[in-house]
Each structure stands twice: as structure tokens, then as C-alpha cells.
Amino acid sequence: MRITARAWGKINLHLGVGPAREDGYHELVTVFQTIDLAETITLTTLEDELVEEGSVVKQLTVTGPRGVPTGPDNLAWRAVDALVERRRERDRTPLLAVDLHITKGIPVAGGMAGGSADAAAALRAVDAWIGPFGEETLLEVAAELGSDVPFCLLGGTKLGTGRGEQLVDMLSRGTYHWALVVSPKGLSTPEVFAKFDEMSLQSTMDVTPMSQALLDGSAGALAEVLENDLAPAALSLRPDLRKTQLAGLRAGALTTMVSGSGPTIALLCDDAQSARDVADALMEEGIGLSVHPATSPVPGPAKNRGAHIVSIESE
Numbered sequence: 001m002r003i004t005a006r007a008w009g010k011i012n013l014h015l016g017v018g019p020a021r022e023d024g025y026h027e028l029v030t031v032f033q034t035i036d037l038a039e040t041i042t043l044t045t046l047e048d049e050l051v052e053e054g055s056v057v058k059q060l061t062v063t064g065p066r067g068v069p070t071g072p073d074n075l076a077w078r079a080v081d082a083l084v085e086r087r088r089e090r091d092r093t094p095l096l097a098v099d100l101h102i103t104k105g106i107p108v109a110g111g112m113a114g115g116s117a118d119a120a121a122a123l124r125a126v127d128a129w130i131g132p133f134g135e136e137t138l139l140e141v142a143a144e145l146g147s148d149v150p151f152c153l154l155g156g157t158k159l160g161t162g163r164g165e166q167l168v169d170m171l172s173r174g175t176y177h178w179a180l181v182v183s184p185k186g187l188s189t190p191e192v193f194a195k196f197d198e199m200s201l202q203s204t205m206d207v208t209p210m211s212q213a214l215l216d217g218s219a220g221a222l223a224e225v226l227e228n229d230l231a232p233a234a235l236s237l238r239p240d241l242r243k244t245q246l247a248g249l250r251a252g253a254l255t256t257m258v259s260g261s262g263p264t265i266a267l268l269c270d271d272a273q274s275a276r277d278v279a280d281a282l283m284e285e286g287i288g289l290s291v292h293p294a295t296s297p298v299p300g301p302a303k304n305r306g307a308h309i310v311s312i313e314s315e
Contacts, residue, residue: 003129003309012259032151032157034157065104075116079122083127109186111262112260113148116149143165179292192234192261234262234263237262247282251281253267
């Protein structure tokens with residue numbers, strides 16, 4: 001059997017960061033929206049190999065950029081193991097071994113939840129293979145895997161609180177166009193949060209302006225309310241990113257922001273053509289490692305706005 005699943009990347013339209021909690025995480029108020037850059041997971045069962053205990057994953061391969069882990073620490077691998085353990089809690093029947101393949105469509109270490117999308121797609125694939133587990137269980141396991149995995153599982157436009165894993169729907173009437181500038185050098189998320197604490201930066205936890213802008217639906221309204229509390233910390237650690245922001249504005253973007261904890265710079269544009277033009281201009285200037293035009297939120301039926309099954313083939 002070969003099961004293919006897909007999940008989308010994300011952008012944080014609002015990221016409010018509260019003080020650190022006792023568990024070491026920061027309280028977040030964030031507005032997630034899917035972008036049309038995707039990860040694709042293919043799970044292939046090995047019909048002649050049964051596994052009674054331990055990981056069922058035989059190997060993991062990747063098509064795309066270098067630097068993606070291909071061992072048990074990969075989030076997709078961990079997602080498979082986590083659901084398999086849930087299955088074993090109720091049924092100790094041996095399971096077939098599987099191979100996993102990831103086709104990368106989201107830049108690595110770009111703050112757009114590529115690894116989380118891998119995990120979400122893997123959860124859907126395993127659910128189709130040995131489930132159904134039910135949405136509640138999938139979301140519980142997703143939250144255990146990472147703060148962004150529940151959103152990647154569901155997709156759309158959502159308000160996230162807690163670590164970002166507690167989600168409620170938000171109404172969004174617009175379609176937004178971006179040029180996403182990926183930096184050749186990464187930026188450590190823990191370092192950015194530590195810098196945020198060190199700088200004693202103010203928290204922006206009210207999403208009322210963002211909610212109103214999303215109801216308005218225009219790019220101009222959204223440009224006025226984009227907010228990221230981590231941006232000053234990220235730019236303090238990587239002042240070179242300011243040059244990227246300025247170059248994007250010169251090229252015609254409406255506004256610019258640091259995406260999540262960085263280092264990706266998100267440039268909001270008037271329309272799809274403008275996003276392509278901005279991306280082309282920055283590529284010609286040699287700004288960033290790569291520049292990706294993208295659209296948010298991902299259109300289409302609700303069942304395909306989050307992680308979803310693309311195909312199931314019997315060999």
C-alpha cells in the first residue's frame with residue numbers, strides 16, 4: 001500500500017508573546033494562516049516485513065534541500081511512531097514496516113512550519129493506514145509533537161493560544177499575496193525568545209485589529225495590523241535582515257514583517273502579479289537564498305485546507 005498525504009506551510013499574521021511560563025514556554029496569542037507551499041509525505045508499506053515492537057519506519061528519504069534529518073528525530077518519523085504506539089495500546093498485533101518519503105515544498109528552517117507540516121501529513125497517512133483514530137486523538141498527538149503541528153493538521157485561518165496549539169477558527173474574507181524571502185543563514189528560535197526576554201519587549205496580545213482587518217479582506221487593511229513581538233529580537237540578532245525589508249519595500253511591497261522567529265522576511269503585496277514582480281526584483285538583486293511568491297489562505301474545500309490524503313494505492 002502507498003499512501004500520499006499533503007500539508008501546507010503557515011504564516012503568523014499576528015504573533016503576540018507573553019512572559020515565559022513555568023514549563024519554559026511563552027504564552028502566545030497568534031493568528032495562523034496557511035500558505036500555498038506544501039510538504040508531501042508518501043508512506044509505503046513493506047509487505048514482507050512485520051514489526052512487533054519498536055519503530056515501524058524502515059527508512060526515510062527526502063527530495064529537496066539538504067539538511068533535513070532522515071533518522072528517528074525527524075518529525076514525520078516521530079509522528080508515525082507516536083500513532084503506532086497509540087494503536088499498540090489497544091492492539092498488539094504486529095504491523096508492517098514502512099518507508100517514508102518527504103517531498104519538500106517549504107523552505108527548510110524558514111519559520112514556515114515545514115517540519116510541522118511533515119508531521120501533520122504523516123499523522124493523516126498513518127490514520128488512513130491503521131486508523132481511524134479520531135480527530136481528538138490526532139490533535140492530542142499533534143500537540144505532543146510540536147506547537148505548530150495542530151495548526152498544520154487543521155489549516156485555514158485560526159487563532160492560536162497557549163503554546164499556539166489551542167486553536168479556534170477565525171473568519172477571513174480576503175486572499176493575500178506574499179513574497180517570502182528565505183535567508184541563507186538560519187536563526188535559532190530559542191535564541192530569539194531568549195533575546196525577547198532579555199530586551200523586556202512589550203507584548204501585543206489583542207487581536208481585535210487583526211480580526212477586523214481579516215473581515216475587511218483587503219491587503220491594505222491587513223498591512224496596517226501585521227504584528228510580530230519577536231521581530232525586534234530577531235532583527236537585533238540579525239540586523240542584516242533590515243536590508244531585506246528595505247529592498248522589499250523598494251521593490252513595491254505594501255509592508256514587510258519577520259515571519260515567526262525568523263529569519264524569513266514576509267513581504268505583503270497588492271496582488272499576485274505584484275508578488276511575482278517583487279520576488280523577481282529581489283532575486284535579480286541577489287537578496288536572500290531564495291524568494292517564493294505565495295498566497296494565503298489556501299483556497300479550496302475545507303477538507304483540503306489542512307493536512308489531507310492525496311491518494312491511496314494498493315500494490
